[in-house]
Amino acid sequence: MVGQLAADSIERRSGVSLWRQIADKILHAIAIGDFAENAALPPEVALAERYGVNRHTVRSAIAALVQEGVLRAEQGRGTFVLSRKRLSYPIGARTRFSAGLQGQASERHIVLLASSVEPASQRVAEGLGLARGTNVIRLETRGEADGRPVSRAAGWFEARRFAGIDAAMAQTGSITASLARFGIDDYLRQSTMLSARHADAADLADLDLQPGAIVLVTVAVNVTPDGQPIQFSESRFPAERVELKLSAL
Amino acid sequence: MVGQLAADSIERRSGVSLWRQIADKILHAIAIGDFAENAALPPEVALAERYGVNRHTVRSAIAALVQEGVLRAEQGRGTFVLSRKRLSYPIGARTRFSAGLQGQASERHIVLLASSVEPASQRVAEGLGLARGTNVIRLETRGEADGRPVSRAAGWFEARRFAGIDAAMAQTGSITASLARFGIDDYLRQSTMLSARHADAADLADLDLQPGAIVLVTVAVNVTPDGQPIQFSESRFPAERVELKLSAL
DNA sequence: TATAGTTGTCTATATCAATAGACAAATTTA
DNA sequence: TAAATTTGTCTATTGATATAGACAACTATA
Incomplete structure (x- = not known):
């Protein structure tokens, strides 16, 4: 099964950038167990569509989480969850x-x-x-x-x-x-x-x-x-x- | 006594805008009782200097808190705390x-x-x-x-x-x-x-x-x-x- | 009534955030 | 091997964020 990501909308011009909001949502989804360890995240284009943002914005969010040690991205394969739930x-x-x-x-x-x-x-x-x-x-x-x-x-x-x-x-x-x-x-x-x-x-x-x-x-x-x-x-x-x-x- | 505001620095390119971070700090200071009800906030130039940002950035933070009903700004007098602690x-x-x-x-x-x-x-x-x-x-x-x-x-x-x-x-x-x-x-x-x-x-x-x-x-x-x-x-x-x-x- | 101190407004510029499109590079699948 | 899928890189453009400076408007006080 593919993990669930809340479809609720994100806030523009809130003082919190869209990529940070999306990163938070992904973190939350992982924390509550919607994505198992090593599970694949939905592809970037799917995430972009779900949140109504550009693919590059999603990439910024993923890049932050990769930097943070939460995700691992592999060209051609997908993006995977590293860390376990809270x-x-x-x-x-x-x-x-x-x-x-x-x-x-x-x-x-x-x-x-x-x-x-x-x-x-x-x-x-x-x-x-x-x-x-x-x-x-x-x-x-x-x-x-x-x-x-x-x-x-x-x-x-x-x-x-x-x-x-x-x-x-x-x-x-x-x-x-x-x-x-x-x-x-x-x-x-x-x-x-x-x-x-x-x-x-x-x-x-x-x-x-x-x-x-x-x-x-x-x-x-x-x-x-x-x-x-x-x-x-x-x-x-x-x-x-x-x-x-x-x-x- | 003038209220205390944490002097610790704010984070640039964090995905959270500077004005939002400063607004959070002011909220926190009010919440823990550093500013009494109706107390005056330090003037904008002082806040800007304390946080190492431009005065206009501080103004954005204050504008958000005014909008939120936490502060009241009066031209020529100062900016004052409306809401009480948590x-x-x-x-x-x-x-x-x-x-x-x-x-x-x-x-x-x-x-x-x-x-x-x-x-x-x-x-x-x-x-x-x-x-x-x-x-x-x-x-x-x-x-x-x-x-x-x-x-x-x-x-x-x-x-x-x-x-x-x-x-x-x-x-x-x-x-x-x-x-x-x-x-x-x-x-x-x-x-x-x-x-x-x-x-x-x-x-x-x-x-x-x-x-x-x-x-x-x-x-x-x-x-x-x-x-x-x-x-x-x-x-x-x-x-x-x-x-x-x-x-x- | 000056003067100092404060918030409000304006213009200008630079950087970051977000969008858009195209294509390359790597992997998996048919 | 060819096609489909996915992440990676590049260029370009727009809007929000942040800086800088100047001055107006208002208040309190010497």
Whole structure:
């Protein structure tokens, strides 16, 4: 069976180019499983007709997705899907990166990109229940599954209580393991705020995205089982590679 | 205090025009509360300098937001913020439209846009635990808060069990009240999948959005307290007006 | 009432995005 | 092998996007 592509129209003079809109549609179709891995896309002329655009416009969209590593074009044969559908990242009471992606990716880990000590901003202080300006440690991390970046996060911890968590993080590649060194053997997700926006320049670089991509943004507070805030975090997930599965929390 | 606007750079030849990217940034800044209601935006020349673009490009962005009802420009005085920050829509075990927005909007209701009976598609059948092709009632609805569209949803119910729910919905303007007529006095959110994408033509029209806008998409199943699926739904929320608050479920 | 600061309008130019058509190059199929 | 199908490349044209500069119109303030 040939994959389905939504026939609904695309918007002209919207500030988003037609090729970008078409690329998004193809990504979406792949993400929801309309095209299996290695499946052939409809030929360029068919796509052009379906969307009511010129063949060259479709070619621009395909070129972007080839560049992005999603498609592979072969002269004379066709254009084929490389990447599989989106990962499903569970968010619940016990949100854990590696455990959550178990079964969906054979290799998963968190890379520590940078760390620093800084005075808590308004929202970080509020989230952690600290006075504004209290020193906090910020960990900048990237989550990877089978070598693909699937999340980019900043996490804040009270500096006094968690001195050295940056080194622990670099060593273990796991938040859970790092917190264990500070006597925290369990922690719960207290709250999660969720929004979405276009990826900014930093997101594009860190997550290996193409301009115009969308990121899901979660802002969360983790607490000990008795309700003491230990971590405030903001995570970005590329919407084209990840969807969030909200489970019991 | 002058509001903060992220200084991070914007992407050229990304398929998303510069004016659209700048408009998104301003929207984001307003949404996270960097500009209060009626606050003045920095002057056009300052914005142009901050983003490294021409003043006319900034003007295009502002023009789009004025058109959208977010900003108001006054010659000789400045450009001012009209709309408030995003609504926070709670998603949890008992996700209810009206109750969830209580305190954030004085008036909230659901409008029934259309309804139909159709054979269940693959995913609807799976969600409701029915055989594919079983007749289901589809309700197309729009959620409004203080007159602004904040959600657009399609809900599916087994046609046999819920015959007449469309009329009930049109009459009551509430899913909860409509289900009560069928003897369901309580229901729970069983699962929620969350993703994000660009708004399509239908979203733009139904939610009164400008092209290029982003929508958050939830796909959920509601069940009776004893676990019987009663409703499968797909909802779209405009990311510029709504963020999702994930609470205990 | 000047003056400075701000948005609004106009002209001009360069680049990107999209359309149009033709044909080459590679692959598959009859 | 020949024909059909598909992606790749080229030229040309049009409209949208972005830059640049100048000045008008309006507002607030010294």
